[in-house]
Amino acid sequence: AAAAPPPVIRKLDENVVNKIAAGEVIQRPASALKEMLENSLDAGSTQISVTVKEGGNKLLQITDNGSGIRKDDLPILCHRHTTSKLRQYEDLETISTLGFRGEALCSISFVSHMSVTTMARGAQYGYRVTFKDSEMEPPGPRPVAAVPGTTITVEDLFYNVPTRRKALKSATEEYGLILDVVGRYAVYSTGVALTCRRQGDSRPDISTTAAGSRVDAVRSVYGTEVARELLPLCVSAGGGTGPEVPVDGPMGLRVEGLISGANYGSGKKTVLVLFINGRCVECSPLRRCLEGLYGTLLPKAARPWIFLDVRLPPRQVEVNMHPTKREVGFMHQVEVIEEIRRAVESKLLASNECRTFATTA
Numbered sequence: 468a469a470a471a472p473p474p475v476i477r478k479l480d481e482n483v484v485n486k487i488a489a490g491e492v493i494q495r496p497a498s499a500l501k502e503m504l505e506n507s508l509d510a511g512s513t514q515i516s517v518t519v520k521e522g523g524n525k526l527l528q529i530t531d532n533g534s535g536i537r538k539d540d541l542p543i544l545c546h547r548h549t550t551s552k553l554r555q556y557e558d559l560e561t562i563s564t565l566g567f568r569g570e571a572l573c574s575i576s577f578v579s580h581m582s583v584t585t586m587a588r589g590a591q592y593g594y595r596v597t598f599k600d601s602e603m604e605p606p607g608p609r610p611v612a613a614v615p616g617t618t619i620t621v622e623d624l625f626y627n628v629p630t631r632r633k634a635l636k637s638a639t640e641e642y643g644l645i646l647d648v649v650g651r652y653a654v655y656s657t658g659v660a661l662t663c664r665r666q667g668d669s670r671p672d673i674s675t676t677a678a679g680s681r682v683d684a685v686r687s688v689y690g691t692e693v694a695r696e697l698l699p700l701c702v703s704a705g706g707g708t709g710p711e712v713p714v715d716g717p718m719g720l721r722v723e724g725l726i727s728g729a730n731y732g733s734g735k736k737t738v739l740v741l742f743i744n745g746r747c748v749e750c751s752p753l754r755r756c757l758e759g760l761y762g763t764l765l766p767k768a769a770r771p772w773i774f775l776d777v778r779l780p781p782r783q784v785e786v787n788m789h790p791t792k793r794e795v796g797f798m799h800q801v802e803v804i805e806e807i808r809r810a811v812e813s814k815l816l817a818s819n820e821c822r823t824f825a826t827t828a
């Protein structure tokens with residue numbers, strides 16, 4: 468049989484391109500929230516509060532006391548690839564902000580009803596504006612009474628993407644994923660007061676203070692049981708031990724952490740709260756390695772709780788691996804993981820409980 472004539476190739480409508488791209492960055496309420504939370508942190512906020520309704524399907528609202536957004540920037544706020552954070556591609560090597568792609572707000576505006584109230588530091592007024600499909604809706608920014616900072620409200624997420632809506636889990640499960648994101652940042656971001664609550668609840672589910680220590684944050688997010696079992700961890704390898712993060716050297720690794728000991732972690736699931744150069748990421752090889760180590764050393768506490776703040780020379784870390792930035796690539800991965808494993812091992816062996824366990828087992 469004769470082949471059919473070739474189909475015509477056409478350029479996709481920009482609106483279609485944007486809708487497709489939106490699905491890549493924003494998979495569920497928790498991923499939208501993560502992007503917004505990172506924006507608030509990038510804006511230098513010390514107070515951030517999150518309000519959620521129906522697992523974020525109905526409402527996601529985040530209020531911060533950061534820099535705010537200049538009125539003149541509002542018209543392009545939700546355009547694709549507009550950002551205040553990156554100028555040259557080379558800057559990616561040393562970027563210190565969590566964002567740089569300029570596409571999160573754009574993506575969110577394509578799949579929700581979004582409104583922004585913001586007052587720039589130093590400005591006289593605040594402004595409120597709504598966005599749809601990356602564009603500001605008429606009549607544009609309206610002056611409102613406000614305090615410096617920004618509130619972003621996202622309603623009816625995926626209202627126009629029924630397949631995505633159907634793929635979501637129950638409101639309770641989606642809310643759990645939101646709490647997981649907020650909880651990780653709450654532990655990492657000492658100096659920032661973070662709260663997360665369901666709309667209508669007077670008591671927040673997560674609430675940390677700006678003055679509290681990291682262990683205070685762990686207690687408030689993950690509970691007393693974890694917080695009282697933590698051992699501090701400190702690693703510094705290859706590249707000097709000075710107070711500054713080394714820029715060169717084969718590894719230049721520095722780690723500060725909190726890890727659970729012998730009296731925690733039977734039957735619960737492992738929690739690894741991992742930040743690499745300030746980014747909340749996953750690293751399955753490291754996770755497997757540490758799980759294996761606990762399983763061997765402390766079979767009765769084989770489901771540990773671990774927080775690691777890992778610093779590597781910025782040039783050894785590739786941040787642009789994926790639109791969601793869920794993973795980063797880093798050089799010397801095997802050596803870095805081994806260094807961390809060794810440190811955790813000696814910490815556990817040095818702790819009394821473990822020695823007791825080892826001798827009585």
Ligand code: ADP
Pocket residue numbers: 502506507510531533534535536544549550551552565566567568569570571572573617
């Ligand atoms: P990116 O974070 O990659 O720059 P986004 O789409 O997340 O891209 O945000 C676009 C821009 O909007 C940011 O570069 C920032 O200037 C501004 N912005 C977003 N959220 C906030 C906020 N909470 N406070 C101040 N500025 C914000």
Ligand code: MG
Pocket residue numbers: 502505506565566567569571572
């Ligand atoms: Mg961002």
